[in-house]
Structure formats: C-alpha cells, structure tokens
Amino acid sequence: MLFSADHPFEAMYAVKSGSFKAMVSDAVRGERVVGFFLAGDLIGAEGIANQRYSYGVRALEQGSVCILQMDRLDETGRSTEVLQRALIEMLGHEVALNHRVTSSLIQQNAEQRLAAFIISLSGRMAARGLASDRLWLSMSRSDIASYLGLARETVSRMLTRFQNAGLIGLRKQYLKVLNRQGLERAAFARWLPLRQ
Template sequence: MNSQTKQPTLFCEMSQCWGGDAAVECSSCGLDPLCALVDYGTNDSVAVDEILLANRAVAKGETLFRVGMPFFSIFSVKSGAFKTLLPSSHSADQIIGFHLPGELMGVEGIAQARYPFTVRALEVSHICELRLDRLNALLDDKERVQQAIISMLSGEVAFQYSLTAELIRQSAEGRVAAFLLNLSRRLVGRGFSGSEFNLPMSRVDIGNFLGLAPETITRFLKSLERKGLIEIRRKSLKILDEGGVAALAEAGE
C-alpha cells in the first residue's frame, strides 16, 4: 500500500457523516433508525444532547462497558475499531467479534438490561452514544421508538447471521481468507474501500477470534501474499485478487 494513501475515517456531526475523501451518509450507520427520531430542527437542543452524545473520542485500550454492567446505551463506531470479548479468570479473554465504522455495540444488553460482553477499543477511535432510556423518556411517540428499535435489531440480527455464516469454515486457511473477505465487504457496505484497508487488530487477536495460533495467522497471510492474492505491510492490507481469496475461502467449507 502506498504510504501516502490515507484511509478514510468516519465522523458524525448532526445529520452528516464524512470520512476523508469518501463521504458517508448517516443512513450508513447502524444507529440511523433511532437517530432519525431526534429532529434537530424542532427538538430542544438540550434534550437532544441528553439523548445523543455524538463523536466522542475513545483512547486505545479504553473499555466502553464491561460484562455484567447495567445496560444504559447503544454505541456506534464512527472511526477506529473495537473488539468484543468474554473475560476469563482461567485463560485468555475470548474475542467474539470486531466492530468497524458504522457498526453497533451494546445492542445485546437490551434483552436482559445488562451487557453480556466487554467492549474495548483496538485503537484511538470515535463513537456516537445513544441513551435509549432517555430517548424513551423525552420522546412522546413511544410507538415510533419501538418501531425504530425493531428496525435496528432486525438489521443487527441479519448482520450477525451473515457474519457467522461466512466464518464457519473447516480449514484454517479458509477461515483466514473468509475473515479478510468479511472485513472487506463490511467496509464496502459503509462506503469505504474494500480492497485496501488497515487491520487494526493484532495477529494474536485474529487468532483468538478464529481459534488459531498467532503463528498460524502469520503463516497463512504470508501464503496468501506469495500466491499473489494480497499484499500486506504490517497493518496495511491490499486485496489484489478478490476472486482468488473468495475461492480459497469457499474451498475451506
């Protein structure tokens, strides 16, 4: 990857999101069904600020919420990346997912009114935080709130299903190839380049997520590079042959 090429970062201000040279509409954000209920033109600005905390900076390694904490907000990634994990007192924390720009965090806490996972920033990031309890309290149209929540949850269920389906692979190399394709397609869905992007997660984190040793992740990435399918320089990755990577992923089913 050209060292001068900057990957777009996603920020949100009022009704418009943008990232570097690539403009990203708020409609691409997972929070959009709920944020649409907040009318900046008619609602009191103080009330709006109590509902939506936009574009908050998060330090690398900072924890948004921990497993077992009472549910209070839904978050969306505006720039950077996060990981979801289940802490363990007997072994390494189990990583069960990564969150990219535009994706939601904390939705799983709605059902039991507690967060079932811990979410932590992989790098310096920005988020939007929507206080669901305050949204219900400050907006009179409860039916619209419920419909927006249903819309948001249905999108999240569909996303999680597709993610699981893509990453279930029998071979280790197939899982690695599918993981890269999954990241690429998710970025494309949010308006970013799917052929050239950064890997914010470490090889250790990728291995933890896929159930593989870090050395195995490194070996397979080098194998993909030798085959001319990808080009990788530390955390920068370029997919040179998407069809070839897809074929390798499908061969591992």
C-alpha cells in the same frame, strides 16, 4: 474501554470513527474476541435484553462514538414505537447473520476462515462507501486469531501464504486486496484437495 462484560446496560454506542473489539472472558479460557466494530456500527444493543452487556468493548485505536443514553431516548421526539421497530430489525439481522457466521467458522479450516475474514472486512468497508481493497487491520494478529479460533502463528502463516499466492499484499497493519476472486475461492472452496 467503552464498557466491560456484565456491567449494567446504560447506553448504546454508535461508532463515529475508529474501531473496537468485543470480548468475553471466563476463568477457564481467558479472554476471547467475539467481534469487531467499525465506523457506522451500533454497539451494545443486545444488552437491552437482560440489562447487562454481554461482552466488553475496547477501542483498537483512537476513535469516537455517539452515546445513545437509553433513559433519554424519549427526549428525541421520536415515538418509542419507531425505535423499537428499528431495534427489532437490527437484532434480527444480527441473529440471522450470526447463525451463518458461526456455522461457517466452525466448519472451515484456517485458510478458509482467514480468507472469509478478510473478505468480510472488505465488504463492510464497501458497505460504508469506503475503499474496499485497501484495509487497515487495526486489530492485532492475536485478536484475529482469537476471533477466528486459531493460534496467532497460524494467522501469520496463512497471511504469508496469501501473500505468496498473490492474493493480498501486506505490510504490517496495511493490507491490500490484490485478487478478490482468488480470496473468495480460498474462502468458500477447498483450495487443494485433501487427498488424491
């Protein structure tokens, strides 16, 4: 656990290796996964606003992070001006991205959500210059389900459906993208018309 929700904001974390999940929790609905972090991601930046982390973060596997202690940032020799600018950009991107992701997730069916999830993971790998068609799903099916707002059984079913359709190959945590275009069609269009 890097930190838990509502704890005082002390540092941001840059992921060097491994992966992490972000969770919020409330009494009624329990814990829900709200995001995943991969190597290269910055964790906890939005905590700067109210000086508290808005979610908890847990490692999904062995990993390492670079701790950016906030009260020591001036020792880096860079002006806070530059840092602030960078932070504003980052947060702005995050907000813009969130709007699209949210409005998509909420309107999509299970198949589309999962397809989009795989594509997004793949894209994030590609953005890091890593192989984008061989993914290691470090998160559990339950984590994915929670993130996408589905039942874990539905995630299983959709994954096997994608396999049977030849879109992906899957052995436990190891996922191979076999037909990217097919996945994209599954994510953005309705595969089968709902009614004739």
